[in-house]
Amino acid sequence: xxxxxxxxxxxxxxxxxxVDLAPRPDPTAPTAAPAAPPLDPAAPPLDPAAPxxxxxxxxxxxxxxxxxxxxxxxxxxGFGPVAVMAARLPLDLAVRGHEVVxxxxxxxxxxxxxxVADAAARYLAGETGALxxxxxxxxxxxxxxxxxxxxxxxxxGSTATYAELAAAAGSPTAVRAAGSACxxxxxxxFVPCHRVxxxxxxxxxxxxxxxxKRVLLAHEARG
Numbered sequence: 001x002x003x004x005x006x007x008x009x010x011x012x013x014x015x016x017x018x019v020d021l022a023p024r025p026d027p028t029a030p031t032a033a034p035a036a037p038p039l040d041p042a043a044p045p046l047d048p049a050a051p052x053x054x055x056x057x058x059x060x061x062x063x064x065x066x067x068x069x070x071x072x073x074x075x076x077x078g079f080g081p082v083a084v085m086a087a088r089l090p091l092d093l094a095v096r097g098h099e100v101v102x103x104x105x106x107x108x109x110x111x112x113x114x115x116v117a118d119a120a121a122r123y124l125a126g127e128t129g130a131l132x133x134x135x136x137x138x139x140x141x142x143x144x145x146x147x148x149x150x151x152x153x154x155x156x157g158s159t160a161t162y163a164e165l166a167a168a169a170g171s172p173t174a175v176r177a178a179g180s181a182c183x184x185x186x187x188x189x190f191v192p193c194h195r196v197x198x199x200x201x202x203x204x205x206x207x208x209x210x211x212x213k214r215v216l217l218a219h220e221a222r223g
Contacts, residue, residue, distance in 0.1 A: 046069070051097045052070075052089075053068050053069075053070060053098065053113055054085075054101070055102060055116075059079075060124060065077065068113060072110070074137075078186075078187075115134060119131050123189075129156050131192070136191060150165055150169045151185075151192055159195050162182075165196050183205070194206055194216045
């Protein structure tokens with residue numbers, strides 16, 4: 001398994017918004033990743049065994065639990081309790097434990113964690129592309145990494161089908177695998193799997209429930 005760090009609609013009773021994907025990646029090339037926020041040169045080196053930071057941030061769909069390393073890279077996120085999100089972490093991160101802080105606590109822990117708190121606040125306020133600036137990392141094979149990168153290329157307010165996602169990830173016939181990549185996404189909504197629908201515009205599935213998916217899509221449609 002590989003781990004790649006990346007930074008990054010009216011649906012009911014209406015037409016599906018036009019898909020707006022960035023240029024599709026070369027399927028033979030590694031996933032490109034924007035750099036993480038610059039670290040303070042005066043800060044001590046990162047401790048690879050340090051506990052993760054955990055916070056519950058407000059979002060349009062309710063409480064958003066986020067776990068991140070001290071460099072500001074989100075490792076798990078979703079609409080559930082911190083403990084539930086922590087249980088989804090890969091073992092090498094889970095054994096480090098986590099320290100629960102609030103949004104202000106994140107802002108006090110350096111540029112990287114502060115960016116996460118600020119981006120979530122801006123997303124809530126209607127800046128629907130704000131989460132795209134947040135670096136994330138999760139383990140997965142090459143197709144999953146390409147699919148997750150392609151999800152981040154779907155513009156807020158737009159959607160893609162599972163078939164379009166598979167094609168954007170370089171494997172047009174891998175529609176089931178595209179759906180699996182959505183289900184295995186550990187860092188929603190920073191990787192916006194909620195923007196992926198079934199053909200015809202029906203919602204399909206969502207790990208945190210279809211009501212949450214509707215709320216996120218409606219929020220982005222207004223943005």
